[in-house]
Amino acid sequence: MISRSFLNFNKEILFGEIGTLIGIQIVDIISFAFKVKVRLIPYLTVLGAIVFGSLFWLFTRVYDKSKEGRYTIKKLLQDMEYFTPASAILTFLIYYPTLFFGTKYFLRHNRRLEFSTITSQLIAFLLFITAINVYRYVLLKVTKKKL
Numbered sequence: 730m731i732s733r734s735f736l737n738f739n740k741e742i743l744f745g746e747i748g749t750l751i752g753i754q755i756v757d758i759i760s761f762a763f764k765v766k767v768r769l770i771p772y773l774t775v776l777g778a779i780v781f782g783s784l785f786w787l788f789t790r791v792y793d794k795s796k797e798g799r800y801t802i803k804k805l806l807q808d809m810e811y812f813t814p815a816s817a818i819l820t821f822l823i824y825y826p827t828l829f830f831g832t833k834y835f836l837r838h839n840r841r842l843e844f845s846t847i848t849s850q851l852i853a854f855l856l857f858i859t860a861i862n863v864y865r866y867v868l869l870k871v872t873k874k875k876l
Contacts, residue, residue, distance in 0.1 A: 734875055738865060739858070741789045746854050748785025752777035753846045760842065767836055771829045774846055778828060812876050815864045823860055827853035 756777035760770050790808075794800035831849030836842070868874050 737793050738876055739862070741786055741793060742858060742861065744789040745782045745786030746850075749778040749782035749854075750847070750850060751785075752779075752781025753850060754843075755781070757842050757846060770836065770842070770846075771832045774832050774849075775825050775829055778825070778850070808876055811868060811874055815868075816861060819857055819860045819864065824853045824857040827856055 753774055756770070756773045759765070760773060765773065791800060791805065794805065828846075828849050831852055832845045835845035835848060840848075865876050868876065
C-alpha cells in the first residue's frame with residue numbers, strides 16, 4: 730500500500746514541476762516576444778525552471794505540513810537538510826542537463842519552441858522523480874528518516 734507521506738512527497742515535487750512548467754512557458758513567451766537568440770533560450774529555460782519550480786515546491790511543502798499540523802520552521806529546515814542537497818545534486822546532474830540539452834537538441838532539429846521545452850521537461854522530470862524516490866527509499870532504509 731502506498732503511504733500518505735509518499736503521496737505528499739511526490740505531490741510536492743509534482744507541484745514544483747508545475748511551477749517549472751509555468752516558468753518555462755514564461756520564458757517561451759518572453760523569448761518569442763523579444764526575439765531572443767536561439768542559443769540563449771536553453772539558459773533562460775533553466776533559469777525559469779529554477780525560480781518557479783523552487784517557489785511552487787516550497788509553497789506546497791509548507792501548505793502540506795501546515796495542514797497536517799506539523800509545520801514548524803525547525804522541522805522544515807530539518808527536512809530541507811536531507812532533501813535539498815540530494816535534490817540539488819540530482820537536479821544539476823540529471824534534470825537541468827536533460828532540460829538544457831534536450832531543448833537545444835530539439836531546437837536544432839527545427840522543432841517548435843513549445844515542443845522543445847515541454848518535451849525536454851517531461852523527459853527530465855521522469856528521470857528526476859525516479860532518482861529522488863530512489864534516494865528517499867535509501868534514506869528511509871539507511872537512516873529511518875522520512876521526507
